[in-house]
Amino acid sequence: MLTDMHCHLQDKQIFPYLSDVIQKAKKKGINQFLCCGTSESDWQSVLNLHNKYPQIIPAVGIHPWEIKTLSANWTDKFADILTENTECIVGEIGLDLHFCKDTIAEQKDILITQLEIAREFNRPVCIHNLKAWHLLLPIISNFTDIKIMFHSFSCSLEITQHLIKMTNTFFSFSCTILDNQKKSFSEIINIIPDNKLLIETDSPYLLQKNESKNRNYNEPANLIFVLEKIAKIRNISNENLRKQLIINSENFIKDT
């Protein structure tokens, strides 16, 4: 069964429809969901979802958009959750120069703190990055001992080649690839090594116009469109790509 490697099923846009959403995904062969928290206020909701649906893998983290919401003892809460929930991974964390340039200094500090805690607990991490590769690269080069997934991956060919050479890196493509006609984008998808490739929807976000016509949120069932597009670009069968993605997801998640 496939895993949607990055989604936010605790989000109020999708949460009320969850049993239906999970059933619909299952019919398409998607039966595992890496569900990322974004601030202290939703960590418990993510853990509750995992308790109700074991196929939901929990992740907790402080998203760069949520830097200003931190409590004084957030690192203790973060570490306590990782101690008590051995299956819990770290995310969504990262840097964002597009939507919140004003907090970038704090974003860097909070990201480094979270990476250090991830290392301490030996957990993989999901990274968000918008227009901040030049700041992110020197940071993550100090954390090559932990598994790092770049969520909704998109960047230049040159940086992609650099990231591929780093150990423990994974590249997760989202529904944003569905409408991307740029030739360079196909080139990037083609050079990712087979064992570093992942896919996600980022549900309920990143809804593309050719999906879910009856709804206004993205959902994990749409993962299949991402798989089909990548299979076409890489000129392999959907079935062979599916098999590889299942192996890669397990490799990213295991030992946690």
Ligand SMILES: [Zn+2]
């Ligand atoms: Zn996300």
